[in-house]
Structures are given as structure tokens and as C-alpha cells.
Amino acid sequence: MTDKTTPNPEFFDMLIVGAGFAGLYQLYKARQMGFKARVLEAGDGVGGTWFWNRYPGARCDVESLDYSYSFSNELQQEWDWSQRYAPQAEILSYINHVADKFGLREDIQLNTRVTAATFDNERGRWSVMTKGGEMLDCEYLVMATGCLSIPQIPRFKGLDDFKGKWYMSADWPKEGVDFGGKRVGLIGTGSSGVQMTPLIAAQAAHLTVFQRTANFSVPAQNEPLDRATLDEVKASYGKRRALGREAVTGQYLSANDKSALEVTPEERIAEFEYRWRGAGGGFRMLRAFSDLMRNPQANLYAAEFVRTKIRGIVKDPLTAELLCPKDDLPFGTKRLCVDTDYYETFNRENVALVDIKASPITEVIANGVRTQGKDYELDVLVFATGFDAMTGALMAIDIRGTSGVSLRDKWAAGPVTYLGIAISGFPNLFVIAGPGSPSVLSNMVHSIETHVDWLGEFLRHAHKKGARRIEATQASEEQWVRHVNDIANQTLYPVGNSWYLGGNMEGKPRVFMPYVAGVPAYRKKIEDVASKDYEGFVCE
Ligand code: FAD
Ligand code: N01
Numbered sequence: 001m002t003d004k005t006t007p008n009p010e011f012f013d014m015l016i017v018g019a020g021f022a023g024l025y026q027l028y029k030a031r032q033m034g035f036k037a038r039v040l041e042a043g044d045g046v047g048g049t050w051f052w053n054r055y056p057g058a059r060c061d062v063e064s065l066d067y068s069y070s071f072s073n074e075l076q077q078e079w080d081w082s083q084r085y086a087p088q089a090e091i092l093s094y095i096n097h098v099a100d101k102f103g104l105r106e107d108i109q110l111n112t113r114v115t116a117a118t119f120d121n122e123r124g125r126w127s128v129m130t131k132g133g134e135m136l137d138c139e140y141l142v143m144a145t146g147c148l149s150i151p152q153i154p155r156f157k158g159l160d161d162f163k164g165k166w167y168m169s170a171d172w173p174k175e176g177v178d179f180g181g182k183r184v185g186l187i188g189t190g191s192s193g194v195q196m197t198p199l200i201a202a203q204a205a206h207l208t209v210f211q212r213t214a215n216f217s218v219p220a221q222n223e224p225l226d227r228a229t230l231d232e233v234k235a236s237y238g239k240r241r242a243l244g245r246e247a248v249t250g251q252y253l254s255a256n257d258k259s260a261l262e263v264t265p266e267e268r269i270a271e272f273e274y275r276w277r278g279a280g281g282g283f284r285m286l287r288a289f290s291d292l293m294r295n296p297q298a299n300l301y302a303a304e305f306v307r308t309k310i311r312g313i314v315k316d317p318l319t320a321e322l323l324c325p326k327d328d329l330p331f332g333t334k335r336l337c338v339d340t341d342y343y344e345t346f347n348r349e350n351v352a353l354v355d356i357k358a359s360p361i362t363e364v365i366a367n368g369v370r371t372q373g374k375d376y377e378l379d380v381l382v383f384a385t386g387f388d389a390m391t392g393a394l395m396a397i398d399i400r401g402t403s404g405v406s407l408r409d410k411w412a413a414g415p416v417t418y419l420g421i422a423i424s425g426f427p428n429l430f431v432i433a434g435p436g437s438p439s440v441l442s443n444m445v446h447s448i449e450t451h452v453d454w455l456g457e458f459l460r461h462a463h464k465k466g467a468r469r470i471e472a473t474q475a476s477e478e479q480w481v482r483h484v485n486d487i488a489n490q491t492l493y494p495v496g497n498s499w500y501l502g503g504n505m506e507g508k509p510r511v512f513m514p515y516v517a518g519v520p521a522y523r524k525k526i527e528d529v530a531s532k533d534y535e536g537f538v539c540e
Contacts, residue, residue: 195337437522
């Protein structure tokens with residue numbers, strides 16, 4: 001630990017904020033480059049998303065064979081995933097295994113929240129301040145702070161007076177929660193709420209699901225991975241990873257390049273059925289046809305398919321109708337939920353769905369929840385209310401670049417970056433999988449590796465030239481932001497209200513944040529930039 005009283009803060013070549021998939025790989029890479037580096041992590045363990053989100057049913061929706069590091073063949077050969085979509089605990093074990101295998105822990109400082117970072121123009125260094133008052137200096141500051149790491153804390157009136165216990169999906173107790181015999185209220189029906197609903201329902205005396213907006217959910221078709229499958233994948237893992245690199249979402253899956261409009265109705269239903277019953281998963285469903293996210297009619301076909309499924313599964317017609325997403329939410333414009341028995345759960349006697357769009361929650365009362373129409377008696381409340389996504393973790397830190405310019409001010413109308421990795425006015429600061437990169441629309445582990453590898457090459461290149469200060473120009477940033485917006489506006493993504501565009505938080509600027517053109521198109525852009533002597537950056 002750095003001595004807090006030292007007048008000269010300890011200096012690092014690189015400080016990395018966050019110990020999730022991104023921070024760990026960045027540390028591994030920094031060491032390979034001979035850097036003195038340290039990771040600062042707010043939590044008391046590594047794992048990021050998978051450290052915090054321990055709620056029942058939490059698991060990935062990109063297959064684990066792809067949602068895992070590819071940088072070490074030894075690692076991918078020795079690790080056996082138990083299921084197609086591994087549960088949270090297994091992903092967390094994997095990340096811990098990575099930390100141990102590569103001896104990363106000695107350079108990871110846990111229980112350390114970064115509160116401020118200031119660039120010293122004269123010395124070309126970042127001064128980083130922690131919540132505990134510690135100061136550390138570095139040449140490069142890498143923000144591996146995550147896109148979904150700042151939960152939206154429920155601000156319901158009366159919550160402090162609630163007599164029961166309440167929990168948040170993204171800050172779940174390590175010891176778990178026993179719902180046995182309890183009347184549980186769940187607020188939030190996004191991916192987290194959808195994953196936990198069947199498990200809570202199976203344990204609790206009664207579950208009331210409070211739904212504000214119905215979202216689309218498709219079956220995961222999760223299954224155990226047997227030895228033969230694992231051996232087969234491992235025998236040609238490189239090939240699978242290479243195919244993933246060339247896929248729009250950075251993962252190995254079958255994409256149909258036909259338009260939903262060029263096939264017969266029977267062929268269309270057959271394709272959707274194959275993805276619903278056989279292939280499973282949200283990313284596979286989104287690739288059922290090439291134009292689902294571009295053509296309103298194609299999108300409507302997918303939406304109608306899922307609505308028909310819901311009506312077929314859920315026996316009570318009123319509940320079924322309530323669960324059907326409405327036309328103002330085109331299919332897939334909000335992250336598709338991926339479930340195991342979500343809709344089926346509403347056929348259980350001990351589960352009720354409440355429409356809080358029609359009758360909003362007015363307050364939490366001592367023994368439950370009050371809506372405009374009715375009181376619900378509850379022993380436990382669960383909030384699966386989402387995140388201050390993509391910008392929240394960066395805006396929570398007081399980051400000041402050249403001439404004291406504040407990131408909070410710069411991003412007041414929405415995030416602006418060059419390539420989703422650098423910000424003009426903030427030299428030597430890099431964001432892993434930030435806004436303006438494929439990020440959350442892709443297999444994140446793949447996109448994280450892409451950024452860390454590209455940045456590594458960039459820093460090597462800069463050092464060779466004797467440059468120590470790297471900064472994106474304002475012109476290149478403006479051009480990139482325009483491009484990101486243009487591409488998004490050619491799709492249906494900005495039509496649905498979602499956290500992708502800040503629409504889940506009151507007062508947050510509405511800007512579509514991820515880069516929708518896909519992983520291969522993005523890689524081509526960043527490789528082009530590199531091949532043109534890192535065009536758009538000033539290195540001196
Ligand atoms: P995180 O894992 O979010 O790690 C960031 C870390 O930074 C956290 O540990 C946080 O505590 C720390 N931190 C933040 N601010 C500070 C600070 N100021 N000081 C110190 N530390 C700080 N993506 C997929 O591609 N596929 C999936 O299947 C998938 N499933 C998901 C399931 C859930 C429940 C959630 C919430 C997200 C999921 N995601 C998925 C997205 C997921 O966030 C990424 O895949 C990935 O884990 C992000 O890794 P990261 O290292 O970038 O960020
Ligand atoms: O959060 P969300 P999440 N009163 O924002 C509701 C990843 N992830 O944690 O839609 C009442 O999606 C809100 O309602 P509305 C994935 O990328 C992946 O579930 O705003 N309700 C919504 O229903 C995902 O997209 C997996 O009207 C309130 C819900 O809470 C991202 O993380 C699993 C409310 C929030 O849904 C976030 O998912 C989990 C209020 N005041 C997470 N505030 C996988 O499957 C919010 N809501 C891999």
C-alpha cells in the first residue's frame with residue numbers, strides 16, 4: 001500500500017481502475033509491456049459484474065465458450081465450462097482462476113474507490129485520488145470501470161420505513177437470500193428481473209412482479225456441456241475464436257443473411273422457431289434475419305412471433321397480454337432478455353403480475369408497496385432496476401483533463417469519444433469498451449480484448465517514436481461521434497426507450513451510446529487508424 005502521508009505519491013506507468021474482465025486483462029498486458037502497473041478496485045474481490053451481481057439465476061447470455069478470454073490457449077484448454085451459459089458463481093470462479101494463474105493479485109488493490117483523477121499538464125501525469133484519501137500518480141490511466149457497474153438505487157418514498165428486508169440485483173449479499181415462506185415483491189423486468197423470477201417463485205410463498213414496461217424475452221436453451229463437446233471445441237478453439245472475430249457481435253453463431261421479407265411466411269416462422277426452440281439465446285434470435293434491426297416490417301415479424309409465443313405459454317389471457325411488449329418498443333431495441341421458464345412462471349399459483357405503468361407505485365409502506373390502486377403486503381423487496389449505464393462509472397469520478405476541463409462538463413449533453421477509447425482534452429486516459437465502441441452490443445470479453453490489444457500496440461508504437469503524451473484531436477472525436485450517430489440512426493435501435501440511449505434514467509441525455517456497426521467493421525476502423533500512424537491522435 002502507498003503511504004497516505006507521503007508528500008510524493010507513488011508513481012506507476014499505468015493505473016487501471018476496475019478489476020473485472022477488462023481490468024485484469026489490462027494488468028496482464030501492462031506487465032507484458034514491462035510497465036509498473038496497479039489495479040484499483042472498489043469491491044473486496046475481483047470479477048466486476050460477476051462479483052456484484054450474485055442474484056439467483058444470474059448467468060451470461062453469450063455462450064461461455066465465447067464469453068471467456070482467448071489470449072491464453074493454455075487457459076482456454078484447461079478451463080471446463082459446465083454449461084452453455086455458465087452461472088454467475090462459475091464465471092466468478094473463472095475470473096479468480098485467471099487472477100491466480102497469472103499472478104495478478106499482487107498488483108490489485110481492493111477496497112479502493114477512485115474518486116478523482118487530474119491531469120498535470122506540465123508533468124504529463126495523472127494524479128489519482130481514492131475515497132480513502134490516498135494519492136497515486138501515473139503516466140497512463142485506464143478506466144476499466146464497466147458499462148453496467150453503477151446500479152440505479154431505488155428512490156421510492158418510504159423505503160427507509162419498510163419493515164422487511166430489501167435487496168438489489170447488482171449488490172446482492174454474498175451469503176445469498178432465503179426466500180422460503182416469504183411474500184416477495186420484485187420491481188424490474190429487464191434481464192436481471194427475468195432471470196431471477198423463476199428461481200424466486202420456486203422458493204417464495206408468493207411472488208408479486210411489478211412491471212413497468214414489458215420487454216421481449218427468448219429462451220436460453222441452456223444445457224450442460226458434456227466432455228465430447230468440450231473436447232471438440234478445444235481441438236479447434238482457434239478456429240471458433242477466429243469465426244467470432246468475424247461475426248457482428250464477436251461470437252461464434254449462425255447468422256442468416258436473408259431478409260425476413262424475401263422468404264415465405266412458413267420459412268419465416270420456421271427460422272424463428274429454430275432459434276426459439278433449438279438454437280436459443282438472444283443474439284441468435286437477433287441474427288434470424290439480416291434486417292431485423294433495420295426494417296420495421298422485418299422487426300414486426302419477430303415481435304409478433306414472440307407475442308404469439310407469450311400468448312401460447314401464459315394461460316391467463318390478461319397476464320399474457322400484459323407481458324406482451326407493445327409496439328413502441330421494437331423487438332431487440334432494448335437488450336433482449338434471455339430466460340429459462342420466465343413466461344411459464346406466470347402460470348404458477350403463487351405468482352402475480354402487477355401493471356405499474358397503469359397504476360404506478362406511489363410509495364413503499366411499512367409492510368409492502370402501495371400503488372395508485374392498491375396496497376400489496378410483502379416481507380421482502382427485490383430491486384432489479386438497472387444501471388446508470390455506460391457513462392455512470394466515469395461520471396462518478398471527478399476527472400479533469402488539460403486546463404482543468406471536467407469530464408462531467410464535457411459529457412453533460414452525452415458522451416463523446418474517439419473510437420470509444422479516447423477523449424479529446426484527456427491525454428493518456430483510455431476507456432475500455434466505452435461509449436462509441438461496440439461494447440455492450442457485442443460479446444464483451446471479445447471487445448475488451450480488442451481494446452486492450454489495440455491500446456498495447458498503440459503505446460508500443462508511441463514509445464518507439466519517443467512520444468509520451470497521447471491525445472485524440474477534437475476534430476477526430478467530432479467526426480467519430482457523428483459517424484456513431486449516423487450508423488445508429490440507420491437502425492431501429494434509437495426508436496425503443498432503453499439504457500443504450502440513457503432512456504432508463506430521468507434527466508440523462510438521450511444519446512445512443514454503443515457503436516452498432518458491429519465488431520468486424522469496428523476493428524477495420526481502428527486498424528485503419530493504426531495503419532495511418534494513429535490518425536486522429538496527437539502523439540508527442
Ligand atoms: P465490470 O465487470 O463492470 O467491472 C468494473 C469494475 O470497476 C467493477 O468491479 C467496479 O467495482 C469497478 N469500479 C467502477 N468504478 C470504480 C471506481 N471509481 N473505483 C474503483 N473501482 C471502480 N456482457 C456480455 O457480453 N455477455 C453477457 O452474457 C453479459 N452478462 C451480463 C450479466 C449481468 C448481470 C450484467 C450486469 C452484465 C452483463 N454483461 C454481459 C455485461 C458485463 O458488464 C460485461 O460483459 C463485462 O463483465 C464487463 O467487464 P468490465 O471489466 O468492463 O466491467
Ligand atoms: O436492468 P434493465 P437489468 N419503478 O435496465 C425497471 C445486462 N444483464 O439489471 O423498462 C419501476 O434492463 C425498468 O422498467 P422500464 C444486460 O445488458 C444481462 O435487468 O424502465 N420499475 C426495467 O424493467 C441488461 O440489459 C443479463 O420501464 C423500474 C428494469 O427495472 C443490463 O445488464 C442479466 C424503476 C430495469 O431493467 C441491465 O439489466 C442481467 C422504477 N423506478 C443483466 N426503475 C444476462 O442475461 C427501473 N425500473 C446476460
